[in-house]
Amino acid sequence: METITIILILLLAVILSGILSRILPLPLPRPLFQIALGGLIGLAADWRVTLDPEIFFVLFLPPLLFLDGWRIPREELFKDGKTVLELALGLVVFTVVGMGFFIHWMIPAMPLAVAFALAAVISPTDPIAVSAIAQRVPIPKRMMHILEGESLLNDASGLVCLRFAVAAALTGAFSFHDAALNFLWVSLGGVAIGAGVTWAVSRAKGWVTRHYGEEGGAQVLISLLIPFGSYLVAEHLGCSGILAAVAAGLTMGFVETNGELQGSTRIRRATVWDTIQFTANGIIFVLLGEQLPLILAGAKETVQTTGHLQPWWLAVHVLAITAGLAALRFLWVWLSLRLTMFRTGQGRRPLNWRIVAAMSFAGVRGAITLAGALTLPLAMADGSPFPARDLAIFLAMGVIITSLAAASIGLPWLLRDLQMPPEASHLIEEDAARVAAARAAIAVIEQVEHEMAEGRDDADLFVAAASRIMDVYRERIDRRQGSPEDAASGRREERIERDLRLAALKAERAEIFRRVRDRQLGSEIAQKLVRELDLLEARYAVS
Missing domain, CATH: 1.10.287 (Helix Hairpins)
Known part of the structure; x- marks a missing residue:
């Protein structure tokens, strides 16, 4: 009964956060309201939600990452593929190395391997947090596509770095060769499993539908099970379940182009997925806030790990780490954009620093950082406590909140009146598609009308009905053809x-x-x- 009560309270907090974010005149994203409500719940209630990282990963991340991969514009993702990979792979390694040494220098009591583990935890940006920011801040489309693509792909590289940092902390040994091979297996295997599971399920589902008909509820349920199946199979084989879920979503976008589903089923499925996305996103940040009082309660003991006596030093460390992350990201984004301009023959053009700064501020952390921090082991191989574990979790949570707040405040200012490079218009492509679809509809209406009216006494009724429908399509064609001014x-x-x-x-x-x-x-x-x-x-x- 207590579990049901906890779930209902969490859902109520998600609903209230949406109401408060619309009522209060504060330019803050919904996750900050959810964290605050979660903190109030943690202070007022006498129960605690024990976050098992494995359950947390399986329950929340596969469906959300699957949906992001499913809905992201694939053409835009592939168009900026080199930039996305530079951010998702190169920036993560650059951040882990740079922030690992920086954290160890700032907090000498934290062993270097643990500092690298913390750096690996906070290196990936979070697609859920990025989407939440975008709901409140009008991020340009191309920038948003790059950020979404980066956050979808950098989780695997960050978690692989975390795995080897923890292994180095436990054993005192590290092999770059083993790390590189493991990364290839984890990433490529995860992508292959996610794509393969989705393709196989879609083929089987299509065969059943063609031979025995379609059941809308079953179609929706299958779409819900695909990300979990992909994630669990990949994890069982030692690959990245996160990348498997993302690859499953991207593959789902391809296999759906066969158009086999009924329109009513797609509407029902989209409604279910919208509800799941809203609920899961909200519960993640409410749970984060609910854990905050418990972590703050141990701040006095935690601060001793840093070698200081005052708890406010923890805030100093959080701000310093957040600033370090932003500085490294600014430098890498600047270099990446410079390299992109050089490849496209625009190397002499000046680079707008506000674009680079906006990309840096938009690198917010979220649920994956929290879950990754909680996966740090409790004890070493000899049974002694894992060094600075509570401090690492506190700093990771502080970085999440600080990056969300900084993006909420900094992005609107940086993006105000910002002139982005012109993007190609898709209006001509859209008009051509609408005209082609209308012509195909007219051709089918004429054919079906003749078949239905053949041999009937009331054939004129079919002709009249078909004429009215075709007039609508002909009007669409007339509106979309002609000069650009006529089309507009x-x-x-x-x-x-x-x-x-x-x-x-x-x-x-x-x-x-x-x-x-x-x-x-x-x-x-x-x-x-x-x-x-x-x-x-x-x-x-x-x-």
């Missing part, structure tokens, strides 16, 4: 028409509900009519 005018006219249709649909729905309240309409018929209006509204809302 047609798109504006469509937006105006969409707004009018949405207003009309809301009026229809309001009238139906009024009739239900006045008992002029039965609830079963009302549900059917409202469902039709909702589907139409969804169609116009995304157009």
Whole structure:
């Protein structure tokens, strides 16, 4: 019963965080409100959630990373693939080495191997935190795609570095050759497993659907099980479950292009996944805040590890580590962008420092940093306590909160009136696709109309119905063809028409509900009519 109560309280905190983030006039992302509510829960309640890192990883990360990989624009990711890999691989190693020596220099009581482990924990950026920041700060699309791609891929490199740092702390030995081979197996194996599981499941699902029909609920459930299956298989084989979940999401985007699913199933599935994303993201940060009072309670004992007597030194160390991370990231991003400009023949163009600074501030840490810190072992091989474990967890949690706050404050200022390099417009591509789809629809309507009307006495009814439908498609073609000015005018006219249709649909729905309240309409018929209006509204809302 207590477990159910805890879950309900966590869900309530997630809901309240969304309300508070909209009510309070503070330019802060929702995760900070969730951390604060979690902290209040930890102070007020007499229970504690024991975070088992393995359960935490399995329960929350696979579905969220799978969804991010599924929904990220693949073309944009591959277009900036070199930049993403430079950030996801090179920056992580650069950060682990640089911050490892810096932390050991700043806190000599923390062994070098433990300092490297802490640096590995805080090196990966978090896709969940990046998405949360983007909801409040209007990050340019191309920058957001690079940040999302980086945060999806840098987890494996960071966790591999963590694994070898912990092994070095426990055994006192380190092999660069073994580390390199293990990294290749962990990363490439994880990608192959994630892609293979998704492809196999999709093929099997498609065969069953073609032969025995489609069941919407089963389709949604299969999509929920794929990331967990990919993650568990990869972890069982010693590969990266995180990269397997990401690869599964990217593969899902490819296999879905066969268009086998029914439209109603896609709508239901998208609704379920949106709910899971909102809930899991929120619970992660609420749990982080709930752990904070317990960690702060041991601050007096923890600060002794640093060689100081006052607890405020912990805040100094957190700020210093966060500043060090930002400095290393600024340097690497500057070098990476310079290299990209040199490759594209733009080496002499001046580099806008605000773009580099924005990329640096946007490197926020989140759930993966917390879970990675909690995986630090409790004891050494001889049974003695793992050195500075509580200090490492405290510093990691402090970096998460500080990076979120810094991004919330710094990004709006850096991105204000920032002129980004021009991006290619996709309007021509979109117009061509809409025209081609409309022509395909007209051709099929003509064919089906002839087949349905053949040999019937009321053939004129089929002709009239087909003509009305084809007129809609012909109007779309006329609006999208012609000069760029005509196409722009047609798109504006469509937006105006969409707004009018949405207003009309809301009026229809309001009238139906009024009739239900006045008992002029039965609830079963009302549900059917409202469902039709909702589907139409969804169609116009995304157009």
